[in-house]
Amino acid sequence: MAYKLLFVCLGNICRSPSAENIMNYLIQERGLEGKIICDSAGTSSYHIGASPDRRMQAAAGRRGIKLVGQARQFDLSDFETFDLILAMDRSNYRDILQLDPDNLYKEKVRLMCDFATQHRDREVPDPYYGGEAGFDHVINLLLDACDGLLEEFLK
Ligand code: 4NP
Numbered sequence: 001m002a003y004k005l006l007f008v009c010l011g012n013i014c015r016s017p018s019a020e021n022i023m024n025y026l027i028q029e030r031g032l033e034g035k036i037i038c039d040s041a042g043t044s045s046y047h048i049g050a051s052p053d054r055r056m057q058a059a060a061g062r063r064g065i066k067l068v069g070q071a072r073q074f075d076l077s078d079f080e081t082f083d084l085i086l087a088m089d090r091s092n093y094r095d096i097l098q099l100d101p102d103n104l105y106k107e108k109v110r111l112m113c114d115f116a117t118q119h120r121d122r123e124v125p126d127p128y129y130g131g132e133a134g135f136d137h138v139i140n141l142l143l144d145a146c147d148g149l150l151e152e153f154l155k
Contacts, residue, residue, distance in 0.1 A: 002037045003153065006082040007112070008092050012042030012071035015088040015124050015138055017052045018060055019112065021067045022139070023146045036153065039082070041074040043095040048073055056127070059135035063143070079105040086112045086149070089123035115148035116141060 007019035020040040027036055042048075051057075052067040060067045076099060078085065085108050087093035096109050113122050119141050127134035 002035055003084075004082045005036060005038045005149075006078055006085045007038065007040040007088070008043060008074055008085060008096060009040075009088040009124070010042055010044050010092060010126065011047045011128070012040055012073070013047045013050050013053045014056045014127055014135075015142070016040035016042065017067055017069050017071070018056055018065075018138060019086065019088070019124075019142050019146060020069065021052075021060065021065055022142050023149070025065050026146055026150055030150070032150075036150075040069065041072050041078060043074050043092055045073045047071040053128070055132065055135050056138070059132070059139045062136065063139055065139075074099070079108065083108065085109045086115075088112050089126065112145050112149075113141070115152060116145040117148045118144045 007016040009016040017040050020038045023038045027033060048071055050071045052069065057067045079100060085096060087096055087109060093109060093111055097106060112124055121141055124138060124141055127138050
């Protein structure tokens with residue numbers, strides 16, 4: 001059975017689709033296809049059906065990574081479906097845990113930055129209202145955290 005990862009942010013058009021596509025890129029690079037399955041979702045319904053943000057696509061493209069997918073909202077069934085749920089920031093983390101009032105799935109929910117080894121950031125910052133540098137930072141941070149997460153998986 002494949003290990004299932006779900007990346008979660010607010011809109012599912014910037015950070016979490018980047019995390020999903022970066023992880024798929026690393027999985028392919030390391031020949032781990034089929035062992036780990038990735039998906040992403042937003043806590044909000046703001047952008048359901050939308051493609052990844054163009055500025056995010058451009059930043060990922062600068063690192064040779066193509067972003068594919070359409071935004072969807074986090075669903076309660078995701079708690080059962082996925083083995084690990086990775087929140088991009090503390091607000092996403094809180095919003096996810098609020099949907100699990102009995103703390104049945106708390107152990108499955110983690111902050112993405114807990115897996116970064118090269119960056120000191122504790123959260124993946126929301127780049128939506130900022131400039132190009134913010135999008136590039138998100139990609140660099142996610143490359144680091146995805147790599148760290150993969151290393152944990154391979155232990
Ligand atoms: P994301 O970024 O959560 O990384 O997808 C955002 C996308 C949209 C909005 C905020 C953050 N928004 O307010 O519409």
